[in-house]
Amino acid sequence: MPFTLSFQYEPFDALLKKLSDHAEGVGIPEGFVANSSYWLVDDEAGIVGVSNLRHVLTPALRLEGGHIGYGIRPSLRRRGYGVEILRHSLAKAAALGLKRVLLTCGKDNIGSVRVILANGGKLESEEFHPPRNEVLQRYWIDLAHDGSD
Numbered sequence: 288m289p290f291t292l293s294f295q296y297e298p299f300d301a302l303l304k305k306l307s308d309h310a311e312g313v314g315i316p317e318g319f320v321a322n323s324s325y326w327l328v329d330d331e332a333g334i335v336g337v338s339n340l341r342h343v344l345t346p347a348l349r350l351e352g353g354h355i356g357y358g359i360r361p362s363l364r365r366r367g368y369g370v371e372i373l374r375h376s377l378a379k380a381a382a383l384g385l386k387r388v389l390l391t392c393g394k395d396n397i398g399s400v401r402v403i404l405a406n407g408g409k410l411e412s413e414e415f416h417p418p419r420n421e422v423l424q425r426y427w428i429d430l431a432h433d434g435s436d
């Protein structure tokens with residue numbers, strides 16, 4: 288789940304300010320980079336999920352985290368929202384000028400693997416990642432692709 292979910296949400300104005308500061312790269316913690324949060328909202332269900340787009344990669348993000356993290360509310364999973372939130376987040380990444388984005392994912396996280404593949408992810412590498420005690424996969428999604436194949 289994106290780390291921004293752990294932010295204190297009251298007072299709400301302060302949360303909005305913090306999120307917009309993060310997007311501007313203002314006052315962010317050491318080692319972090321400018322990042323934008325997006326909420327997937329359904330008219331009836333309300334907030335469905337959240338994504339976080341890192342504007343640039345650091346060596347640490349290249350290893351784990353990549354450009355985009357996302358999560359869907361547990362009660363609303365397996366309805367296509369995961370594919371949807373990544374699709375919208377990729378459009379935001381393209382608007383930011385990124386030509387390709389890196390996604391990292393636990394190999395056993397079948398839902399996330401399928402979300403990435405459904406959005407055109409190409410597996411670059413996978414290796415055991417001791418801090419998480421699991422095999423991590425890295426996928427690239429090409430945003431410059433014109434869709435004509």
Ligand SMILES: CC(C)(COP(=O)(O)OP(=O)(O)OC[C@H]1O[C@@H](n2cnc3c(N)ncnc32)[C@H](O)[C@@H]1OP(=O)(O)O)[C@@H](O)C(=O)NCCC(=O)NCCS
Pocket residue numbers: 288356357358359360363364365366367368369370371391392393396397398399401402405
């Ligand atoms: C991963 C996650 C975002 C998927 O969201 P979702 O809304 O359930 O995804 P979708 O409904 O779009 O499902 C996409 C595909 O994955 C499949 N899928 C989803 N969850 C699955 C699961 N637990 N087991 C097997 N398949 C699963 C769906 O059936 C669908 O299959 P299809 O390609 O045949 O259509 C969600 O499970 C989640 O928030 N997990 C916790 C946070 C997380 O892991 N984020 C990703 C970090 S890398």
